[in-house]
């Protein structure tokens with residue numbers, strides 16, 4: 513029988529907390545992961561991203577540079593964060609863009625917030641503590657603490673909020 517292959521790719525520069533649980537095909541580099549956080553299959557977390565303690569990151573999610581999650585944040589399956597509002601492959605002279613050619617936007621997801629499956633979070637936003645983002649949302653504006661928002665673009669659901 514073949515030797516089992518390691519399906520985790522954890523770069524040496526990752527700051528990994530205690531008791532972090534990871535499933536197969538996880539790709540982490542240059543990021544920070546807090547204690548007791550779990551990370552599902554096919555999750556990528558880029559350099560400069562920061563994940564708090566006791567977070568749940570579900571499978572197929574992409575967390576890019578510039579994203580900071582507080583403690584106890586839930587991220588559903590197939591959630592994508594964005595950090596470049598006007599992405600281009602090349603500069604005006606036709607050369608391929610590098611690190612210095614674009615501005616990385618910063619996004620903060622505060623403690624206890626939840627992001628529903630299949631959501632897309634635009635860059636430069638703040639999602640408040642305890643907020644709830646509905647499945648399939650496209651979040652284009654800041655979300656207040658405890659708010660329940662859904663849709664494309666995500667808007668508050670009437671008569672619903674959760675104490676942060």
Ligand SMILES: CC(C)(COP(=O)(O)OP(=O)(O)OC[C@H]1O[C@@H](n2cnc3c(N)ncnc32)[C@H](O)[C@@H]1OP(=O)(O)O)[C@@H](O)C(=O)NCCC(=O)NCCS
Pocket residue numbers: 588589627628629644645646647648649660661662663669672
């Ligand atoms: C947003 C959410 C929390 C709302 O739940 P709720 O308060 O029970 O809301 P309701 O089901 O009563 O729906 C209220 C209204 O919002 C709409 N709505 C609910 N969820 C929605 C969503 N994700 N996107 C768009 N509209 C949504 C409903 O159609 C309903 O509209 P109507 O009044 O015109 O009929 C929930 O629907 C949701 O999306 N949760 C995330 C689930 C998830 O991704 N889990 C992760 C992995 S299992």
